[in-house]
Amino acid sequence: MTIVTTDIAKAARAVEDGKLVGIPTETVYGLAGDATSDSAVASIYVAKGRPSFNPLIVHMRSIRQATEYVIVSQLAQKLAKKFWPGPLTLVMKRKPDCALSLLVSAGLDSVAVRVPAHAMAQSLLAECSVPVAAPSANRSGHISPTKAQHVQDELAGAVAMILDGGPCNVGLESTVVDVTGDTPVILRPGSITREMVESAVGKCDVVRTGAPITSPGMLERHYAPDTPLRLKAKHVEPDEALLAFGSPLKGGRVVENLSSSADLTEAAANLFSMLRKLDALRPTCIAVMDIPNQGIGVAINDRLKRAAN
Ligand code: TXA
Ligand code: MG
Numbered sequence: 001m002t003i004v005t006t007d008i009a010k011a012a013r014a015v016e017d018g019k020l021v022g023i024p025t026e027t028v029y030g031l032a033g034d035a036t037s038d039s040a041v042a043s044i045y046v047a048k049g050r051p052s053f054n055p056l057i058v059h060m061r062s063i064r065q066a067t068e069y070v071i072v073s074q075l076a077q078k079l080a081k082k083f084w085p086g087p088l089t090l091v092m093k094r095k096p097d098c099a100l101s102l103l104v105s106a107g108l109d110s111v112a113v114r115v116p117a118h119a120m121a122q123s124l125l126a127e128c129s130v131p132v133a134a135p136s137a138n139r140s141g142h143i144s145p146t147k148a149q150h151v152q153d154e155l156a157g158a159v160a161m162i163l164d165g166g167p168c169n170v171g172l173e174s175t176v177v178d179v180t181g182d183t184p185v186i187l188r189p190g191s192i193t194r195e196m197v198e199s200a201v202g203k204c205d206v207v208r209t210g211a212p213i214t215s216p217g218m219l220e221r222h223y224a225p226d227t228p229l230r231l232k233a234k235h236v237e238p239d240e241a242l243l244a245f246g247s248p249l250k251g252g253r254v255v256e257n258l259s260s261s262a263d264l265t266e267a268a269a270n271l272f273s274m275l276r277k278l279d280a281l282r283p284t285c286i287a288v289m290d291i292p293n294q295g296i297g298v299a300i301n302d303r304l305k306r307a308a309n
Pocket of ligand 1: 030057087091
């Protein structure tokens with residue numbers, strides 16, 4: 001039985017412990033975990049059952065907290081001052097020393113941040129020592145939940161508890177606006193409309209509704225290693241680096257092991273940081289061992305295939 005509770009301190013401790021918690025926001029319920037923990041973020045992807053890594057929204061208590069992790073441009077400041085707390089998500093560049101999980105950005109150099117208006121979400125974020133990553137608390141392809149009961153129905157096995165804050169009053173996900181450039185770009189429409197954004201900061205662009213984040217224009221902003229990747233490797237050349245999974249192949253200049261116990265969730269947690277580490281060593285090639293194409297392994301393979309192109 002999943003615990004449905006209103007105990008905010010208990011929920012904050014669970015998040016700090018790396019567990020997942022269903023949380024209310026004014027838009028929809030979120031599936032929340034520690035945004036600084038690769039393994040907590042990996043377990044969010046596992047619970048959602050998505051076949052690819054979509055970047056997640058990081059919930060913070062204030063603009064001030066956001067400045068610890070991302071570059072808050074003047075444009076971002078203006079929008080945040082006008083619409084936070086509220087159903088607006090701002091995509092901003094990660095600071096070089098950003099302590100948020102790389103997995104939360106799904107390989108991008110930006111993070112989507114929002115300060116929610118729901119009183120219980122705000123209390124949780126005030127109580128929690130870390131920012132909270134939270135996509136909508138539904139399984140992939142299902143409708144977003146607007147009641148604690150919906151989260152219970154979809155994700156009972158995945159969460160340690162569900163904070164019950166009553167029904168969500170907006171009921172529609174936040175507006176997502178990319179503010180990494182000079183002109184704001186609306187990536188996902190929501191209750192904060194284009195007109196509202198334009199009245200605050202002037203002209204903005206809109207990405208075609210429903211365009212996936214992986215549309216050609218967005219793809220080039222994904223982190224891709226400079227080093228070529230060789231997938232499903234059965235051997236390693238002496239000048240290659242090895243990205244292992246399970247029992248490592250013999251040879252290679254350096255080895256990073258996604259999971260020595262062949263655990264796919266652990267592998268997902270390590271994927272982006274280990275790829276970066278090996279890439280920085282500039283081997284001739286990164287040989288990647290075969291990853292089973294099941295569960296979150298499908299998302300890992302999707303990412304590796306794109307990195308290999
Ligand atoms: O109302 C909401 O936004 C809810 C509540 C729980 O806060 N959250 C939510 O999260 O809808 P999610 O993960 O289901 O949607 C995140 C959206 C996706 O469209 C994703 O592509 C976009 O935000 N996104 C996240 N990070 C991004 C980034 N770095 N660059 C571009 N888009 C990003
Ligand atoms: Mg969603």
